[in-house]
Every structure is written in C-alpha cells, then in structure tokens.
Amino acid sequence: MLTLYHAPKSRSSSILVLLDELGIRDKVDIRTVTIPRQDGSGGRDPANPHPEGKVPYLVNGEDWVRERGAVVLYLTDMFPEAGLGPLPGDPRRGQYLSWLSWYQGVLEPVAILSFFRIEHPALTATLRDYDTALQRLDEVLSGQPYLLGGDLSAADLLVAGLFLYFGESMPRTPAVDAWARRIQSRPSMARAAEGDG
Structure with missing residues (x-):
C-alpha cells in the first residue's frame, strides 16, 4: 500500500x-x-x-x-x-512535464522572493521575476481553460496551489484568477x- x-x-x-x-x-x-x-x-x-x-x-x-x-x-x-497526466507517447507529455518542473523550479521560487520582496539581478537572471512568470501563465490561460487545453490535469492542481495558498496577496491577471477559481471550486478542494x- x-x-x-x-x-x-x-x-x-x-x-x-x-x-x-x-x-x-x-x-x-x-x-x-x-x-x-x-x-x-x-x-x-x-x-x-x-x-x-x-x-x-x-x-x-x-x-x-x-x-x-x-x-x-x-x-x-x-x-x-x-x-x-499524459503518459509517454501522448503529444501533451512534454508540456505536462514542463509545467510540473516549471512550477517548482520557477514559479514557486519567484513567488516567494516576490512575496518577501527579495531582489537581486542574479536571481532574476536565473529564475526570472514574478511578473514574467505570471505573463507565461496568462499567455496560456487567456486562450484555454487549463494548462494543457480543455481538460484539467494534475499540473493545474499543482500550479494553481500557489494562488490558492497565498490568496489575494499574489497578483494575478483576470485569466489566471478565473483559472484559480475554477480549481478552487472543485469538490476535491x-x-x-x-x-x-
């Protein structure tokens, strides 16, 4: 088990x-x-x-x-x-893996740095900044309801968690806000x- x-x-x-x-x-x-x-x-x-x-x-x-x-x-x-979660061979597998890795390697670190107002050129060059990360999400979610298209994936549950945990204290675009609210409204939440x- x-x-x-x-x-x-x-x-x-x-x-x-x-x-x-x-x-x-x-x-x-x-x-x-x-x-x-x-x-x-x-x-x-x-x-x-x-x-x-x-x-x-x-x-x-x-x-x-x-x-x-x-x-x-x-x-x-x-x-x-x-x-x-798309399995190997699915044409969305790479996107799925990328969103999982991007969340932990980019979004969460830059969100924490932004939340605590920690700035340094080396951090921005390495990780990006919060506004850039938010823009990446907005570009995708302005054209589709979920990260991989029309259907919920586990990547949505992981990435949206940041906005659900920090609540309104994390700036978001209307598209990102609507997506986070869709995730928050799920019975599993x-x-x-x-x-x-």
Whole structure:
C-alpha cells in the first residue's frame, strides 16, 4: 500500500486533492506528521522518514518519492485511468512535464522572493521575476481553460496551489484568477480542506 506522510495546511495538502481527483484516497495510508512552521510552531516529527522532515513524502514499498512535482508525476503515471497526466507517447507529455518542473523550479521560487520582496539581478537572471512568470501563465490561460487545453490535469492542481495558498496577496491577471477559481471550486478542494481541519 502507498503511504503518504502529510502535515495539515502545508504543501502536502495539494497531494490530498490529487488523491481525491485520482479516486485513490482509499488506496493510500495517510499518516499525519508535524513539521516546523514559519511562525516557529511545530517541529520535526521523528515518525516522518523524509530526510529533512518535510512533506509530502510518498512511500511505496521500498521506493519513495519526495517533492510535489515528482509525487504528482509518480501518482498520475501509476493511476493513468483518471486521465490527469499524459503518459509517454501522448503529444501533451512534454508540456505536462514542463509545467510540473516549471512550477517548482520557477514559479514557486519567484513567488516567494516576490512575496518577501527579495531582489537581486542574479536571481532574476536565473529564475526570472514574478511578473514574467505570471505573463507565461496568462499567455496560456487567456486562450484555454487549463494548462494543457480543455481538460484539467494534475499540473493545474499543482500550479494553481500557489494562488490558492497565498490568496489575494499574489497578483494575478483576470485569466489566471478565473483559472484559480475554477480549481478552487472543485469538490476535491473542499474535501481536502475539511480533512485538514
């Protein structure tokens, strides 16, 4: 059985949404652990096998997966019947992989830097800036409802999480806002929030 180490109201909450969307919540043992929080509360949980005490951390027998993009890819490949992640050979596979990697390698870092008003030319040259990242999203979402076209994918769930977590404090365009609201209105979001207490 799959085991997910999860901390309520953290980055791993997006994986609870994915489990729901995949229809596999009953196939995963969800173990709640504590993590250090930005406000100083919480702490590293000795029951969490993640080497840095973070979440999400997915275990499958002897195998394990960490980092949300990797967990999303692992689960959508493992449970393709839900249609949330294009498989190898699908003409949208490259786009799917790119959005998963872009989220973790570009969008989340520049959003955090922007939120805390940290600027440096080396960071902008390496990662881009928040406005540029937002423009990339807007270019796509102005012409289609989801990142890969007309249908929801797990990439939407991952990338939209930034706007749902930070709420109105993250600037967004009308197209990005409408897309984030579509994601937020999904029943899986309400169930994950309810499960998080």
